[in-house]
Amino acid sequence: MSTWITICDTCRREGRPEDEAGPRDGARLAELVEAAAGASRMQGEDLRTRRVSCLMGCTHGCNVAVQADGKLSYTLGRFEARTQDAEAIVAYAALHARSDAGQVPYRTWPQGVKGHFITRHPPLPREGEGTDQDGTEGAAG
Numbered sequence: 001m002s003t004w005i006t007i008c009d010t011c012r013r014e015g016r017p018e019d020e021a022g023p024r025d026g027a028r029l030a031e032l033v034e035a036a037a038g039a040s041r042m043q044g045e046d047l048r049t050r051r052v053s054c055l056m057g058c059t060h061g062c063n064v065a066v067q068a069d070g071k072l073s074y075t076l077g078r079f080e081a082r083t084q085d086a087e088a089i090v091a092y093a094a095l096h097a098r099s100d101a102g103q104v105p106y107r108t109w110p111q112g113v114k115g116h117f118i119t120r121h122p123p124l125p126r127e128g129e130g131t132d133q134d135g136t137e138g139a140a141g
Contacts, residue, residue: 001046001068001069001070002046002047002048002068002097003046003047003048003066003067003068003071003093003094003096003097004047004048004049004050004065004066004067004068005033005037005047005048005049005050005064005065005066005089005090005093006049006050006051006052006055006064006065006066006067007026007029007030007033007034007049007050007051007052007062007063007064008026008051008052008053008054008055008057008061008062008063008064009024009026009027009030009051009052009053010024010026010027010053010054011024011025011026011029011055011057011058011061011062011063012024012025012026012058012061013025013061013062013080014059014061025061025062025080025081026061026062026063026081027051028081029062029064029079029080029081029085029086030049030051032081032082032083032085032086033049033064033086033089033090034049035086036083036086036087036089036090037049037090037093040090040093040094045094045097046097047090047093047094047097055075057075057077057118060077060078060118061077061078062077062078062079062080062081063075063076063077063079063118064076064077064079064089066089066092066093066096066102068096068097068102069123070123070126071096071099071100071101071102071123072101072102072103072120072121072122072123073102073120073121073123074096074102074117074118074119074120074121075117075118075119075120075121076089076092076113076116076117076118077116077118078115078116079116084112085112087110087112088110088111088112088113089112089113091110091112091113092104092109092110092113095108095109101123102123
């Protein structure tokens with residue numbers, strides 16, 4: 001099962017002018033994350049990347065999400081378009097990929113992701129698991 005790194009390619013670091021020419025910070029970070037993830041895949045890691053136009057974390061740009069089916073998912077932010085940031089994101093995603101539930105012990109986090117976590121989302125329930133808040137059996141649709 002692949003772990004996905006979703007990168008917001010429209011992110012702009014706080015204080016960057018709206019009309020600044022050239023690629024946005026998020027697009028530049030995406031290129032670096034894609035390169036780092038590609039190198040990681042060459043070493044056998046099951047990491048995939050994708051770009052999206054907005055993760056709605058504008059006050060925390062640059063943002064990425066780390067996700068895998070059936071695991072905890074995380075949104076991380078406040079990154080710069082730097083190689084060391086991209087490598088830290090990919091290193092964390094590799095630890096996430098190797099974990100059973102997506103929970104990576106803090107002591108193993110790469111230094112470059114500490115202080116960058118914005119949100120954590122539990123995995124969606126599997127079909128037929130749990131109940132809706134009103135007590136009815138969870139149903140699709």
